[in-house]
Amino acid sequence: MIKRGITVFALALLLAVPAAFAADGGAIVKKCGSCHKLTGPAVKTIAEVKARKAPDLFYAGSKFNKDWLVGFLQNPTVIRPAGTVYANHIKTTGDTDTVAPAPKCESKLSAGDAAAAADYLMTLKDAKMKTGVAKVGEFSKAKAKMLIIKTEACNGCHSIEGNGGLSCPTWEGIGKRLNPDWVYSFVQDPQYWDPKVWMGKRELDDASMQLIVNYIASQK
Amino acid sequence: MKTIVISRFSAVFFAAALFLTGGMAVSASAETAAENYSLYCVQCHGTAGTGKGINAPFLAVAPRNHSDAKAMGELSDANVALAIKEGGSAVGKSTQMPSWKHNLTDAEITDIVAHLRKMCKCTGAAK
Numbered sequence A: 001m002i003k004r005g006i007t008v009f010a011l012a013l014l015l016a017v018p019a020a021f022a023a024d025g026g027a028i029v030k031k032c033g034s035c036h037k038l039t040g041p042a043v044k045t046i047a048e049v050k051a052r053k054a055p056d057l058f059y060a061g062s063k064f065n066k067d068w069l070v071g072f073l074q075n076p077t078v079i080r081p082a083g084t085v086y087a088n089h090i091k092t093t094g095d096t097d098t099v100a101p102a103p104k105c106e107s108k109l110s111a112g113d114a115a116a117a118a119d120y121l122m123t124l125k126d127a128k129m130k131t132g133v134a135k136v137g138e139f140s141k142a143k144a145k146m147l148i149i150k151t152e153a154c155n156g157c158h159s160i161e162g163n164g165g166l167s168c169p170t171w172e173g174i175g176k177r178l179n180p181d182w183v184y185s186f187v188q189d190p191q192y193w194d195p196k197v198w199m200g201k202r203e204l205d206d207a208s209m210q211l212i213v214n215y216i217a218s219q220k
Numbered sequence B: 001m002k003t004i005v006i007s008r009f010s011a012v013f014f015a016a017a018l019f020l021t022g023g024m025a026v027s028a029s030a031e032t033a034a035e036n037y038s039l040y041c042v043q044c045h046g047t048a049g050t051g052k053g054i055n056a057p058f059l060a061v062a063p064r065n066h067s068d069a070k071a072m073g074e075l076s077d078a079n080v081a082l083a084i085k086e087g088g089s090a091v092g093k094s095t096q097m098p099s100w101k102h103n104l105t106d107a108e109i110t111d112i113v114a115h116l117r118k119m120c121k122c123t124g125a126a127k
Helices: A002-021 A025-032 A046-050 A066-074 A111-121 A141-151 A180-188 A206-218 B002-029 B033-045 B069-073 B077-086 B106-120
Strands: A090-093 A096-099
Touching (some): A141 A206, A180 A206, B033 B106, B077 B106
C-alpha cells in the first residue's frame, strides 16, 4: 500500500516538474513590448508611425507561420533592410538618399523559450481576418512574375529574388515567414492592418491575388 | 451652494474642453503635406525630391525630379494630382508609381500638389 502510494507520488512529481519549469510564453513576449506593440489598435498618425521601434505583434498569430517564428526568435535576422520605418534611417548626401545598416533585434531566445513565445504569439490573432482564402498550390510562376514585377512593380520597394527596393520587407524567405491568408488580406487592404503604411492598396481580382500569394509562398 | 456652483462651472468647463479637444483631434488626424511626402513619396523621390530616394536605383524608370522647375512646370496641377491619386498609368507614365488614393484624402493630395510647387519653385501648366 505504502509502495503504491510512493509510486503514484513519484509519477505525479514527474508530470508536475516539466510543467513547473515550462517557459511562460506570455511573460517572455511581454518583454518584447519595450519595442513591439503587443495590443491593438494600430497607430493612426505618421508621427506615431515614426515613433515605432519594431513591427506590431498584436496580430502575430494571424501573420506568421509558427515554425518560422520559433527559428527567428532564436536567431533574429534583418527583414527590413532600411529598418522598421525606413524614413527614420535615411542618410542624405547632397541630393541622394542612402540608408544606414538596419539595426537588428538583439534578443535571442533559447529553443525552449522561443517555442513558448511562439506558442503565445500564435494566440494573438485578428478575429476578422478571413481564413482559407489563399489557395496555395500549382501556379504559373511566369504569370506571377509578370504581374509582380512588370504590372505592380512590387520590386520597387521589396527585394525580390535578391534585387529590389529597400523601404519595405525583403521577400527573401517570405514564404516561410508569412501565413498565406494574411498575405492575401494585407495585399488586398494594407491600411486595414496599418492605416499609415507606405504601401498603396491594389485593386486586384482573386486570380491575381492568388498569383501573388502563391509566388510569395514559394519564396523559401 | 458654493459647491454646486463650482460643480456646475466645472461641468461646463469640461464640456467645453471636450468639445475643443475633440475638434483638435479631428484636425490633428489630417497629415500635413510635408509629413505625407516624408513617408509616402521620399522612399522613391528622395528627401530632396530629386528622384534619388533609397528605392530609386532599383526602379526601371527613374522617379520624377520634383525640384526640376522646367519638367514640373510642364505638368498641370490636375495632372499631378491624378498621378498621385490613380498612379502613373493614369497619366501615361510608369506603373511603378502606384495609386495613393487609399492612403491620402483628396484634400491631402491637393496639399501635396501645392507642396510640390514649392519644391520646384514653379507653377503648373494650364490644363
